Amino acid sequence: MSEVLLKAEGITQQFGGLTALNNVDFELRKNEIVGIIGPNGAGKTTFFNIITGIYPPTAGTINYKGNNITGKKTYEITSMGISRTFQxxxxxxxxxxxxxxxxxxxxxxxxxxxxxxxxxxxxxxxxxxxxxxxxxxxxxxxxxxxxxxxxxxxxxxxxxxxxxxxxxxxxPEVLLFDEPAAGMNENETRNLAQFITEINAMGYTILLIEHDMRLVMRICHRIYVLDHGTLIFQGTPEEVKRDPKVIEAYLGQEVE
Ligand SMILES: Nc1ncnc2c1ncn2[C@@H]1O[C@H](COP(=O)(O)OP(=O)(O)OP(=O)(O)O)[C@@H](O)[C@H]1O
Ligand SMILES: [Mg+2]
The missing domain is CATH 3.40.50.300 (P-loop containing nucleotide triphosphate hydrolases)
Known part of the structure; x- marks a missing residue:
């Protein structure tokens, strides 16, 4: 397996009385395309904000290539090789x-x-x-x-x-995309999928948050599923589709 680039351990984020992220463990390896999915308000964007130093987590650590980057400023993190787009x-x-x-x-x-x-x-x-x-x-x-x-x-x-x-x-070496397909039509989404696959082949490691299941299932090597701030599952697209907890979190929605 390839080198771990990004590793999050025990990430918790509280906003007043709300726990937006609860003890989340995560890793991203070199050259992967990893997806983060979950219903609205699950904590996906909050996780990106913590990785990119918009605010420090209430608890937990983020490591990038073996360096502890928890609490570093956004510009420091960007200059180390992590770049993002916004929702x-x-x-x-x-x-x-x-x-x-x-x-x-x-x-x-x-x-x-x-x-x-x-x-x-x-x-x-x-x-x-x-x-x-x-x-x-x-x-x-x-x-x-x-x-x-x-x-x-x-x-x-x-x-x-x-x-x-x-x-x-x-x-950057790592690109974080927050809902890159939002607002796109089917054709644009298909082109985006192709594009992400291409830049991944060029050597970029990609982490994406996305609601479009077809896109996620098609291009991601692994997927993390958040629900109400808790990581409920992590695995390949095939495993995610079959997991009862994931199906329940998406009650009424088709996961395919
Ligand atoms: N700066 C903040 N202050 C207070 N509450 C916040 C803040 N940022 C996010 N939240 C709350 O934390 C929870 C998680 O929000 P987040 O934006 O991470 O969800 P998300 O999974 O990205 O959702 P969506 O799919 O709608 O973009 C929500 O309940 C949100 O209202
Ligand atoms: Mg979001």
């Missing part, structure tokens, strides 16, 4: 598609604020690198032809892709 699209409306990706790359370069103000050679070199990298990412995500369009003019499915391109701009 609600967060693009810059006043920027083009290309600029949206370039902004993502900037956090990863050495050229600082003063370099930019004084337009130093280092800044020019960085600008060129940032632009080339963004162009390359648009190529990978199939958005090249929209390079100079405003992000808001893109069809919904492409805006989600642009978010992914921007997340990839930090040169």
């Amino acid at each position: 609600n699209i967060r693009l810059f409306d006043q920027m083009t598609v290309l600029e949206n990706v370039m902004v993502g790359t900037h956090t990863h370069t050495n050229s600082g604020f003063l370099d930019a103000v004084f337009k130093t050679p280092r800044h020019h070199k960085t600008e060129k690198y940032v632009k080339e990298k963004a162009i390359n990412l648009l190529e990978i995500t199939g958005l090249s032809e929209y390079r100079y369009h405003y992000s808001t003019s893109l069809p919904y499915g492409f805006q989600r892709r642009l978010e992914i391109a921007r997340a990839m701009a930090n040169s």
Whole structure:
């Protein structure tokens, strides 16, 4: 089995009297595509927020490549190689598609604020690198032809892709996608599945939260199931489909 990249142990998150996550253990290995599923309010996004340092957990630890990253700041975690997209699209409306990706790359370069103000050679070199990298990412995500369009003019499915391109701009090793297929039609979802499989083959390790069962079952190697903050099952798509606890949590819904 491949190396464990991300390991969560005993993660608990309390918001006042509400236990959003209860003693969750989790691991993600290099080159996996792992899904997190569960009904609304199960704690899925909260788990992403803890991994990415939006807030520290009430209890438990997160390790990334053997380093304890619990309580580290978001920018530190991003620079270590973990990048994410958000459940609600967060693009810059006043920027083009290309600029949206370039902004993502900037956090990863050495050229600082003063370099930019004084337009130093280092800044020019960085600008060129940032632009080339963004162009390359648009190529990978199939958005090249929209390079100079405003992000808001893109069809919904492409805006989600642009978010992914921007997340990839930090040169991450692990990508976390929070409901990447939300709002997509069937065709867009099918293309997304293909795309995620492709970037996984390029070497990205992927963790995704998703409500679209067909997408999850089709592309994930393993799936974690949360219900009311508790991990009720973890296994392959086939095992998840057969588990009585999972079926019950999704009462009335078809798990396939
Ligand atoms: N910052 C917060 N303060 C208080 N309560 C919160 C906060 N964030 C989340 N919660 C609560 O924690 C629970 C888990 O929320 P979370 O957003 O993680 O669920 P989810 O599984 O992502 O759901 P969905 O599928 O609807 O996105 C919910 O009851 C939510 O209202
Ligand atoms: Mg959520």
